Amino acid sequence: ARSSVRANDALLVKSARYVEGASSLNLSGCCFEGGRVTGVTLDGGETVEADLVIDATGRGTRLPVWLEKWGYRRPDEVTVDVGISYATLRVRIPDGLQEKIVVAGASREQPLGLGMLFYEDGIWTLTTFGVAKVDAPKDFDEMCALADKILPGHIAAAIRSGEPVGEVAIHKYPTSRWRRYDKLDRFPDGILPVGDSVVSFNPTYGQGMTMTSLQARELQRLLAERDGDLSANFRRAVAKNTFPVWHMNAIGDLILHGASGNQPAWYRPVGNLFDQFLGAAETEPVLGEWFL
Numbered sequence: 337a338r339s340s341v342r343a344n345d346a347l348l349v350k351s352a353r354y355v356e357g358a359s360s361l362n363l364s365g366c367c368f369e370g371g372r373v374t375g376v377t378l379d380g381g382e383t384v385e386a387d388l389v390i391d392a393t394g395r396g397t398r399l400p401v402w403l404e405k406w407g408y409r410r411p412d413e414v415t416v417d418v419g420i421s422y423a424t425l426r427v428r429i430p431d432g433l434q435e436k437i438v439v440a441g442a443s444r445e446q447p448l449g450l451g452m453l454f455y456e457d458g459i460w461t462l463t464t465f466g467v468a469k470v471d472a473p474k475d476f477d478e479m480c481a482l483a484d485k486i487l488p489g490h491i492a493a494a495i496r497s498g499e500p501v502g503e504v505a506i507h508k509y510p511t512s513r514w515r516r517y518d519k520l521d522r523f524p525d526g527i528l529p530v531g532d533s534v535v536s537f538n539p540t541y542g543q544g545m546t547m548t549s550l551q552a553r554e555l556q557r558l559l560a561e562r563d564g565d566l567s568a569n570f571r572r573a574v575a576k577n578t579f580p581v582w583h584m585n586a587i588g589d590l591i592l593h594g595a596s597g598n599q600p601a602w603y604r605p606v607g608n609l610f611d612q613f614l615g616a617a618e619t620e621p622v623l624g625e626w627f628l
Contacts, residue, residue: 363378374386392533412515421466422506422539422540423504424462427498433494436454438452438491442467443592446486467593476500512536512537512589518571524567525566541588550577
C-alpha cells in the first residue's frame with residue numbers, strides 16, 4: 337500500500353523514511369496552521385510535514401478532540417449498543433468436510449452464533465459470538481457444545497474430532513459507531529479520516545475491511561480527478577457508501593439481535609423481510625452465496 341501511495345502523482349510523500357518505518361513510530365498529534373493540517377508530530381518531538389494526513393487510527397481516533405482544539409465542532413455520532421463478545425480459536429480438523437465456510441448466525445431466540453472458515457493444511461478458524469451482552473463460549477469444550485446445538489450433526493462432529501491449535505482469543509465490542517463528518521459545515525484541509533475512524537461496524541458481519549477498501553478507492557478517484565474540494569467530496573462519498581451498510585447492520589442488530597439504539601419505524605418491517613431471507617438462504621444455495 338505504501339508503494340502505491342508513493343506512485344500516485346496526486347499525493348506527495350515528503351519523507352519516505354518515515355513511511356518505511358511507520359510501524360515503529362508513535363504519533364503524538366497533528367500540526368495545524370492556517371485552517372489546515374500540515375503534518376504530524378511524533379512522540380520524540382520530530383515533525384513530519386505532509387500535504388495530506390490520513391487518520392486510520394481506528395475506533396480510538398483522537399480527531400474529534402483535535403477538531404475541538406482547532407476551533408471546529410465535533411461530528412455528531414450515531415451508535416448502536418450491540419454488546420458483542422466473540423472468541424476465536426484455530427482448529428485442525430481431519431479431512432472430510434466439503435464445506436469451506438460455515439455460518440450460523442444469532443437470532444431473536446438464540447443469542448449465540450458460530451462461524452468457521454477453512455484455510456489450509458486442515459486448519460480452520462472457529463469463531464463463536466454472543467449478542468446483546470451474552471458472553472460467547474470461551475473454551476473449546478463450550479464451543480463444541482454450541483456447535484452440537486446449532487450446527488448440522490456432521491459439522492458438529494467434525495469440530496469435536498478437531499485439535500485446537502494455540503489459545504482462544506477473546507474480544508468484546510460494545511458499540512457500533514458512525515461519526516458523521518459529512519454533516520460538518522467546517523472541516524480543516526489536509527486531513528481525512530478513514531476506516532474505523534469514521535465508522536466501526538459490528539465485527540461479526542465481516543464488513544469493516546471491505547468498507548475501508550471502498551473508501552480507499554474513492555480517495556484514489558478523487559486524487560486522480562483533482563477537482564473541487566477534496567475533503568468535502570471525500571466525506572460525502574464515504575457517507576454515501578456507508579449509508580446502506582450501516583442501516584442493514586443496524587436492522588440486524590436492533591431487530592434480530594436485541595441491541596439498543598435509535599430505531600426508525602421502517603426498521604422492523606425490513607428486519608422481518610431480512611429474517612425471512614436468511615431462513616430461505618439456509619436451503620437455497622444462490623441466496624446463501626449472495627448473502628456471503
